[in-house]
Amino acid sequence: DIQMTQSPSSLSASVGDRVTITCQASQDISNYLNWYQQKPGKAPKLLIYDASNLETGVPSRFSGSGSGTDFTFTISSLQPEDIATYYCQQYDNLPRYTFGQGTKLEIK
Amino acid sequence: EVQLVQSGAEVKKPGESLKISCKGSGYSFTSYWIGWVRQMPGKGLEWMGIIYPGDSDTRYSPSFQGQVTISADKSISTAYLQWSSLKASDTAMYYCARRRERDDAFDIWGQGTMVTVSS
Numbered sequence: 001d002i003q004m005t006q007s008p009s010s011l012s013a014s015v016g017d018r019v020t021i022t023c024q025a026s027q028d029i030s031n032y033l034n035w036y037q038q039k040p041g042k043a044p045k046l047l048i049y050d051a052s053n054l055e056t057g058v059p060s061r062f063s064g065s066g067s068g069t070d071f072t073f074t075i076s077s078l079q080p081e082d083i084a085t086y087y088c089q090q091y092d093n094l095p096r097y098t099f100g101q102g103t104k105l106e107i108k
Numbered sequence: 109e110v111q112l113v114q115s116g117a118e119v120k121k122p123g124e125s126l127k128i129s130c131k132g133s134g135y136s137f138t139s140y141w142i143g144w145v146r147q148m149p150g151k152g153l154e155w156m157g158i159i160y161p162g163d164s165d166t167r168y169s170p171s172f173q174g175q176v177t178i179s180a181d182k183s184i185s186t187a188y189l190q191w192s193s194l195k196a197s198d199t200a201m202y203y204c205a206r207r208r209e210r211d212d213a214f215d216i217w218g219q220g221t222m223v224t225v226s227s
Contacts, residue, residue, distance in 0.1 A: 001170075034213045036153075043203055043217035044145075044153065050211045087153055091212040094167060095141065097155040 002026050006088050006100030012108045019075040021103045023066075023088035031067045032091050038102075039084045047086075048073065083107055110134035112142075112204050112218035119224045120194050127190035128221045130204030137185035138162040141207035143214060144178060144189050148200045158207060159187055194225045 003026040013019050023033065035048040046055045048064035051071055061076045075082055088100040115129040130142060143158040157168040161180040168178070180187040187204055202221050205214035 032212065034211070036214075038153075043220055044205075044214070045217070046213050046215050049208075049213040053211070055213075055215070085152075089153075089214075095158060095207070095212060096167065096169070097143070097158075097212075099153040099155065102152040 002029060002090055002092070002098055004088055004090055004098050004100040006103060008103060009101060010104040010106070012106045013078050014108045015078055015080060017078045019078050019082075019105065021073040021086055021088075023071045023073070023100050025069045025071075025090055028068050029090045029092075033064075033066070033071050034089045034091070035062075035064055035073045036087045036089060037082075037084045038087065044087065078105075078107075080107060110206075110216055112206060112216055114202075114204060114218040114221045117222040117224070119226070121227055122194055122196055122225055124194050124225075125190070125192050126194055126223065127188050128202060128223065130187045130189075130218050132185045132187070132206070135206075138182050140209070142180065142187040143205050143207055144176075144187075145203045145205060145214075146172075146200045147203065147220075153203075156189070156202075161185075161187060194223075196225050196227075198223060199225050 005024045031051040033051045036044040038044040052064045063074045085102045085104045091097045113131050141158050141160050144156040146154045156172040157178045159166045159178045161182045177190045204218040206216040208215040
């Protein structure tokens with residue numbers, strides 16, 4: 001099974017900061033990686049699909065990059081409403097899915 | 109509006125059975141896989157399994173195979189997650205989510221069903 005290692009597990013940053021989260025796959029997954037945002041008490045929300053594509057309606061300050069085994073999720077300028085936990089998720093064509101452990105983002 | 113609406117919170121005793129539901133609307137229910145995701149209190153997301161309501165083709169995560177049953181009734185656009193004998197460790201929030209075929213993303217999520225198992 002493919003393992004996903006997401007880091008850091010928690011992060012504190014100031015409004016306006018650039019924030020970066022990484023996700024590493026245990027084997028090559030091409031660009032089969034999505035990123036989700038989960039606010040407290042809410043269902044997850046899709047932000048980025050296929051590693052780097054912004055979901056419709058998602059602000060452009062969110063972005064994703066990477067392929068193969070190493071992926072990055074970036075918020076270019078942190079806003080107060082971005083406080084949430086962020087998850088990467090890989091998929092294969094079984095279909096089978098694996099989520100990263102999550103990164104809890106807080107405002108400093 | 110495309111949406112998935114889940115059944116309400118449940119409180120059960122260990123050993124009891126349970127079936128929770130996820131009703132789709134605003135799209136062709138039989139054309140999209142529906143996945144189930146567990147979130148234990150204070151923990152991350154875990155994929156449990158997925159069903160294609162068009163023909164009830166079902167796949168399970170090895171971690172959940174044999175522990176739960178996923179089914180669907182396409183006539184009423186509803187997917188189900190069921191347990192035959194609940195354990196305290198089944199206490200969690202359960203989400204259903206629609207899989208978008210072109211990129212394998214879960215693009216629409218239900219609001220979640222909280223299941224509490226306690227004696």
